[in-house]
Amino acid sequence: MTQTTAIIDIAADEWVAACTASAARGCDVVDWLTAVDTAESLFVVVHVVDPGSSRSEMLRCELDSERPEIESITSWFPGADWHERETHEMFGIEFLGRSQTDALLMRAGDRSSPMRKTAALDARVRTPWPGQESTTGRRRQKLPPGVRAEWTRDE
Amino acid sequence: MWRLASRPDVAVDVASAGLACCSLEVEAAGQRGLLVASETVPQAAAVTVLVVAGTVTTAVEPALVRLFDEHAQHGPVIIVSFGACATSGGPYWDAPTVRPGIEALFPGQEIASYVPGCPPRPEALVVELERLVDSRIPA
Amino acid sequence: MSDSTPQRNVIALLPEACTSCMVCVRECPSWCISIESHVEEVSEEGARRPRTVNVLDEFTIDYGLCMYCGICIETCPFDALAWRDSFDYPSGDRQGLRQDAVDLSRWWTTGS
Numbered sequence: 001m002t003q004t005t006a007i008i009d010i011a012a013d014e015w016v017a018a019c020t021a022s023a024a025r026g027c028d029v030v031d032w033l034t035a036v037d038t039a040e041s042l043f044v045v046v047h048v049v050d051p052g053s054s055r056s057e058m059l060r061c062e063l064d065s066e067r068p069e070i071e072s073i074t075s076w077f078p079g080a081d082w083h084e085r086e087t088h089e090m091f092g093i094e095f096l097g098r099s100q101t102d103a104l105l106m107r108a109g110d111r112s113s114p115m116r117k118t119a120a121l122d123a124r125v126r127t128p129w130p131g132q133e134s135t136t137g138r139r140r141q142k143l144p145p146g147v148r149a150e151w152t153r154d155e
Numbered sequence: 156m157w158r159l160a161s162r163p164d165v166a167v168d169v170a171s172a173g174l175a176c177c178s179l180e181v182e183a184a185g186q187r188g189l190l191v192a193s194e195t196v197p198q199a200a201a202v203t204v205l206v207v208a209g210t211v212t213t214a215v216e217p218a219l220v221r222l223f224d225e226h227a228q229h230g231p232v233i234i235v236s237f238g239a240c241a242t243s244g245g246p247y248w249d250a251p252t253v254r255p256g257i258e259a260l261f262p263g264q265e266i267a268s269y270v271p272g273c274p275p276r277p278e279a280l281v282v283e284l285e286r287l288v289d290s291r292i293p294a
Numbered sequence: 295m296s297d298s299t300p301q302r303n304v305i306a307l308l309p310e311a312c313t314s315c316m317v318c319v320r321e322c323p324s325w326c327i328s329i330e331s332h333v334e335e336v337s338e339e340g341a342r343r344p345r346t347v348n349v350l351d352e353f354t355i356d357y358g359l360c361m362y363c364g365i366c367i368e369t370c371p372f373d374a375l376a377w378r379d380s381f382d383y384p385s386g387d388r389q390g391l392r393q394d395a396v397d398l399s400r401w402w403t404t405g406s
Binding site (some may be wrong): 127128129144 | 316318319321322323325328329330390
């Protein structure tokens with residue numbers, strides 16, 4: 001793909017309609033569906049392609065980060081099934097109107113949603129960071145890259 | 156299972172626990188003729204070198220220990236930690252589902268050698284295998 | 295070895311170029327580099343006041359953790375780190391893969 005696909009933002013109640021409209025325009029195969037957690041917001045994103053040409057569309061919907069849910073598109077895009085299962089496990093997003101299936105990649109019953117920014121990576125909190133050392137002896141307050149302040153608040 | 160091409164008279168089997176990308180470097184050693192398939196060599200091996208090549212996830216740990224136990228039924232096993240993941244968890248040392256290295260994984264058995272790399276070159280494996288064979292296995 | 299292209303097999307250190315700025319330590323994604331240093335005052339003839347310099351005490355790379363990404367080499371402002379070809383440095387124990395400034399500086403001249 002030599003051109004950047006524009007991202008179209010869709011309201012949650014128009015998600016299915018927008019995806020099926022893309023399909024009607026020829027982009028009826030799901031390339032991938034995933035979520036993006038920017039810490040400020042949580043989005044679900046789907047990339048749909050027209051396999052006969054190089055056309056594709058990218059649709060994005062902002063979700064409620066406390067209770068993220070959106071309608072499943074698997075009735076219209078069977079290829080979205082694996083992606084919705086993985087996104088559900090990794091981000092804790094409920095895909096409504098689909099059968100609840102067993103754990104795909106995580107151990108059964110694991111609800112830690114590891115791809116959410118709120119999911120603390122304990123090892124990086126517990127392990128002393130070599131970057132904490134200082135030549136001058138003055139302690140740096142800076143956190144290691146990628147480690148969020150809220151992970152350490154309970155320490 | 157492999158044999159060392161450069162030590163045709165030494166009866167040592169090289170078994171690879173190919174868990175991730177490092178397994179490709181073990182395969183490349185085969186492709187480059189540095190390791191040869193053990194079926195092509197007539198005499199049975201007395202010693203097995205178990206090369207742990209790749210990330211050890213918590214899910215896979217029991218299978219890896221079982222693999223070691225099965226080899227140990229047939230004779231002494233020399234364990235080589237091949238690459239960063241087997242040595243320390245590598246880039247994934249912080250993942251809750253990854254074991255940060257095989258150092259204490261095999262009961263009552265030390266790791267004979269840690270080969271650094273991410274991944275190490277095939278030649279790095281073979282040079283160290285030759286060294287282990289020369290120092291530990293009677294001709 | 296058949297190919298003559300420069301290899302990314304080990305990271306070498308030029309200690310006299312290192313100012314203990316700690317950028318490599320902080321940028322390393324694996325947290326495999328550590329530096330110990332202290333500050334000294336150096337008086338110079340004719341200077342209005344002494345200079346404050348960092349003195350490198352120890353520089354360690356844990357090659358059991360290193361993923362050979364090269365970010366440390368790219369970010370060093372003083373070109374004190376570089377790739378070298380040598381790949382044969384296994385160890386009989388885990389600790390032996392933690393190389394100090396003496397080991398790392400040896401690669402600079404002999405690592406080809």
